[in-house]
Amino acid sequence: MSDLTVQDAKSIIEEQIETLKKRNKEPEWVTELRYKGLKAFFEAPHNDPVIKDPLDYIAKAEEEMYPEVKSLDELPPEMLALLDRLGIAEVEKKYIAGLAVQSDTSIVLNDFLKEWRKKGLIMESMEDAVRNHPYMKDLFMRQFNPYESKMAAYHTAVWNGGVFLHVDPGLKVPMPLHLFFLIQNSAMAQAPHIIIDAREGSEVHLIEGCTSPVLVRHSLHLDMSEVYVGKNANVKLSVLQNWPEYVHTRPMTRAIIEENGEFINTTVGLGTGRSNIANPKYIVKEGGYVELNGIILGQKDYYVDLGGEMDLEGQGARGMNASKSVIMDKSTVITRGLIRAKAPKTKGHISCDALILNPEAKMETYPGLASEVDDAELSHEAAIGKIREEELFYLMAHGLKEEEATQLIVKGFVNPLLKDIPLEFVIEIRKIIEMAVSGGM
């Protein structure tokens, strides 16, 4: 139980809302939504197997925004050093692409090629976006209802930071865009709100990197993403999570995929944090396609639960939910997927593969398929097991040490799901896997 009473909590959140309202000079409808969230927070259901009392994570907003910085060089030195260590500056240079960094409750950097803005690519902080574009009212919090859970309600009340990404009809962005979250303060809930608005026939790939430079005790990361994939649009959203062990993450993702649109959502949970629970939901219209690729590295005593609900609403809509989990130490990994075929000629597939590296690690999988029509093709497969002795022997017989051989097998196991991740990140991901495997041996 938290030390806070409900009354305390109410006034803290109220104070936060007022601070955010003033700080952001936000339009009235945004503040109204926040108060709706506050009300919902005390009425909405809460069932989280790890976070018993969300009041423990109630956080204060920062007094001031960081000054607007236009390039990497203008960042505060400690932040620069950090980005360097993470190899982000390097990645940014290579792609000459957009990079935004969100630190705690503020966007620190928003560095973009000006031309792309002129061509119709908007990437700005969510605070700016709700001020700048009246049509945000039709996009913001349209795929969520604050009453569905306390987490959603709390996010609605105190969301801060995040990005708005808009791509004009027909615009194809050739390079991936990067967004990094850095948590620096402890005991705070970071609740960024992300909206991707990809109009008809557009193409874009957003990579979110989540990491935390210091060990922040019991932080809660409560991000919410709303994705609009227009007709014939092609959107990729890759989320690389590398949280330290004290962060609890509850990413909330929703997407609507319009006619013949395509949405590839990859989530790589390398450092999943103390616990990570997500149940993204997707609505797919006629001829549309959605793919959820989940890579999970279960370590220590972490708890990871990755779901994924797909509603195939239009004729010929397709959904694919694939996960690969590497489960070490005493971690628990649960994967579930649910595909509902609601229109003719729809297709859905759930596949769940897991490598269990320690007898004390736990894995559960619950694939769900539901069909309301008679000509849908729905299937699922699961393969859960240890590293095969013969495989290990084959590699060791050629001179690789047990550790090297295990690393190779694990990297090979997750490899098929990394197809949309740029090589620089894949190299980084492989290094993290190697370290995790060695640490677990």
Added chain:
Amino acid sequence: MNPLLNANNLHVKVKNGGEILRGLNLVLNPGEFHVIMGPNGSGKTTLGLTIMGHPNYEITEGKLLFEGEEINELPPDERARRGIFMAFQSPEEIEGVKILDYLRLLLEKVKGVDRLKSHDMVMEKAKEVWFTEKELARDINVGFSGGERKRFEILQALLLDPKLVILDEPDSGVDVDSLSLISLKLHEMQKEGKTILLITHYGRILQHVDPSRVQVHIIKEGKIVMHGREKLVKEIEEKGFKKVFEECGCNE
């Protein structure tokens, strides 16, 4: 001088099974070319895997010496690093691991080759056994044809440059041209001074090998019961094991 490998009164038991090798003796001196033949199930693969250190095969009695040192308990990777190599009868598929990445890793970790050089080394040797760059982008043995698998085993031998090369039926399931290529590679390895232990059922694999240097051993129920030269291979091909065993009184 020590023999390269000395198997002395080797008794081997398989996990969850019985004794398969029952007092087997075999001495391989450096640079020699040995052929092992024997009926299906007589213990040929078991002998190879035991020399390589497969965890399922336990030496219950006897000694396995490599360069004079006992290696009974040595893990497989250390045997490989000392210079023992085995081309497997049925090689494993390893999904998601690209051949090129794997072979470069072998060169770097096992042979200490510089990362800048490993790529070219792999390419060069790969060409010798007919692998194209495109094929090297595939996963280890996944979807390989029988012949491709055998050539891939040979490729690894070429890269690791071992002292002792054990080949378990490198000729089964390969076409005429590949068979000739593999035979040629065996000949080259022998010329370089490597010691060869070749397990086979047929003499064709010896087409490019100098017959005068070939020593043949016949294994039966986990023991070596006959020794001979290349002629013995032909005799077995003509008469079959049953008859040869009867004639030599090996059935007692």
